[in-house]
Amino acid sequence: MTGHLQHSLLLQKRAVLREPVPGAAPRRAALAGLERLLRGNAGRLQRAVMADFGNRAHPETVLAEILPLLDAIVYARARVAGWMRPQRVPVGLRFQPGQAWVEMRPVGCVGIVSPWNYPFLLSLQPVIDALAAGCRVMLKPSELSPACADLLATLLAEVFDPEDVAVMQGDAAMARAFCALEFDHLLFTGSTGVGREVMQSAARNLVPVTLELGGKSPAILCPDRVATDAARRRTAHSLAVGKFFNAGQTCLAPDYVLAPRAHLAATAEALAEAARRLYPSILDNPDYTGLISNRHQDRLLGLVADAAQRGLAILRHPDDRADRQGLLRAQRRLPPTVVMFPDLAATATETAMMQEEIFGPVLPVLPYDSVEQAAAFVNARPVPLALYCYTDDRAQQRHVLDTTRSGGVTLNGTLLHCAQPGLPFGGLGHSGTGAYHGHAGFLRFSHRRAIYRPGRFSGFTWMTPPHGAMTRRALTLMLGRKPQA
Structure with a gap:
């Protein structure tokens, strides 16, 4: 070999x-x-x-x-x-x-x-x-x-x-x-x-x-994009498309969502509903991607089971029923799943899905009390490969861009900065180098090969040993001091 x-x-x-x-x-x-x-x-x-x-x-x-x-x-x-x-x-x-x-x-x-x-x-x-x-x-x-x-x-x-x-x-x-x-x-x-x-x-x-x-790429939803039903549906649809594309097996997929606390439940429900509209069924649906292996499927099921044991609210797809588990496993399919966290502090309890990159169709939604708190939560973790910010307020966009770090960013969307041939693609720190x-x-x-070609006459051609008065005068001038008498 x-x-x-x-x-x-x-x-x-x-x-x-x-x-x-x-x-x-x-x-x-x-x-x-x-x-x-x-x-x-x-x-x-x-x-x-x-x-x-x-x-x-x-x-x-x-x-x-x-x-x-x-x-x-x-x-x-x-x-x-x-x-x-x-x-x-x-x-x-x-x-x-x-x-x-x-x-x-x-x-x-x-x-x-x-x-x-x-x-x-x-x-x-x-x-x-x-x-x-x-x-x-x-x-x-x-x-x-x-x-x-x-x-x-x-x-x-x-x-x-x-x-x-x-x-x-x-x-x-x-x-x-x-x-x-x-x-x-x-x-x-x-x-x-x-x-x-x-x-x-x-x-x-x-x-x-x-x-x-890779890593855990966050999506920060600012209040203006979740405060009304129409705005929430628009945001949820965009996020669901990016998250559940290829069944979440995308290094750039939104790994978790930060939503204003007042709109946490409504946002989680909107995301689950958006997934249901994109994929009305999971079994035998030609639009829904299978998982790459049984091992990968077992890992994702373990993340969801861990969240359920910790009492977190889990919003499941209608196809995610006990009588269909065998069929889902046979097709290596895991339905879109939204997990709602009651507080940012809950992640400190070693919840498995917040400790590792999910890389599948499972989406945690967490509440924040201010955009500054959301940015601080992102910055307290390894630098993600991507960051997504949803707001129509240009000043708010600039604030999030200036107070967070990530490999790349898509504003009011997901994944698409990677598809621009003129943009560099890469991570930072734990999400990559270069x-x-x-x-x-x-x-x-x-x-980048550096090349220099001196002219026929150059000051350095005569500033050689033995160094005399002319060299000393030239160096004094170069240092910006008047020559001594």
């Missing part, structure tokens, strides 16, 4: 030495190959997703995986030549005449470890960025979505030579060996716990890493 990995890396490193800086034309050609792959295999991509998840609506796969990738390709192809241009920088007066500039050089060979929840988007988005930067790529897709991993390996082998893009398949042991390779850069998307291991492994070879992790997508991704996989 290790020998195969080392051989593939060696092939790519040799290719880097043969062509260290591919021009704009081959980079655009590589991106065009990816575009043809996506446009010509939408049906195969959907069938692979269905095999791994049991069910996911075709529109969700198109909206969440295929279209964002196509947008990213179009965006990069149109701009990569401009991104590659050398950038002139000013030269200090003491170094005149001279020239200084920055050249964007590919870092070399990039390793990418992708997760199972969006197996095509989170595998190919960093591949797009790496190819735009002129790099070679080795991709390790998740073994938890084997049909998608197999298809990725097949399709990418049809488009790329393995010295340019190679797919490495295997279990967790193989992934650990992959992360121990001497890449020029390693990007990992997954859990915070595994991210720590990846960073430690890469550090042994001083491999720089980009970690895209950003990619679009120009940020090009920069992530590029080395």
Whole structure:
């Protein structure tokens, strides 16, 4: 296993030495190959997703995986030549005449470890960025979505030579060996716990890493968006769409909701009702995504059971009945579930769902007494990957933006900042390090090579030993003091 990995890396490193800086034309050609792959295999991509998840609506796969990738390709192809241009920088007066500039050089060979929840988007988005930067790529897709991993390996082998893009398949042991390779850069998307291991492994070879992790992304609902029935329904619909998309198996999904105490119960009911309108039934509903595994389902059921044992109010979907539990388990489906907390302090009782990222269709709703208290609650926890703020008051939006921290933000919506090809995507602290997508991704996989060319005559050409009176006078002038008589 290790020998195969080392051989593939060696092939790519040799290719880097043969062509260290591919021009704009081959980079655009590589991106065009990816575009043809996506446009010509939408049906195969959907069938692979269905095999791994049991069910996911075709529109969700198109909206969440295929279209964002196509947008990213179009965006990069149109701009990569401009991104590659050398950038002139000013030269200090003491170094005149001279020239200084920055050249964007590919870092070399990039390793990418992708997760199972969006197996095509989170595998190919960093591949797009790496190819735009002129790099070679080795991709390790998740073994938890084997049909998608197999298809990725097949399709990418049809488009790329393995010295340019190679797919490495295997279990967790193989992934650990992959992360121990001497890449020029390693990007990992997954859990915070595994991210720590990846960073430690890469550090042994001083491999720089980009970690895209996750965490508990909050949604702060300001009073104006829940004070009336109409505003509450509008807010609840938006939140429910983002939370229950892909059955909540989204790193950016709202993980918990902070609502004004006076509107807590009404907000929780509105969220549960919005889920029921989106998904009138769960069993055999082609629009509702299955969970990736029985193990993941058991973990989520355990979170809900823990909340029930603690006496928290649980708003369940009509399909969540005892006589249907066997059928739900067989289809690996967990109905949308809203859990209402009576107080922020209740989270300190070690409630399981407030101690870890939920990553499923379970949504806690907690009360706050002021927006300042809500912001303080968010800031007392590890920095989340995303934050969502619902208010039509621009001053209130600015207040929340200025008093909280997160990787990214969508205002009056969820998830959508990730779909903008011009915005960087990444976390902070426990939610990740580094950003990619679009120009940020090009920069992530590029080395900014600094270059200086002195003119024929330069002050530093004569300020050399043996130092005499002229050197001392020049240095005195440079320090801003008058020369001594």
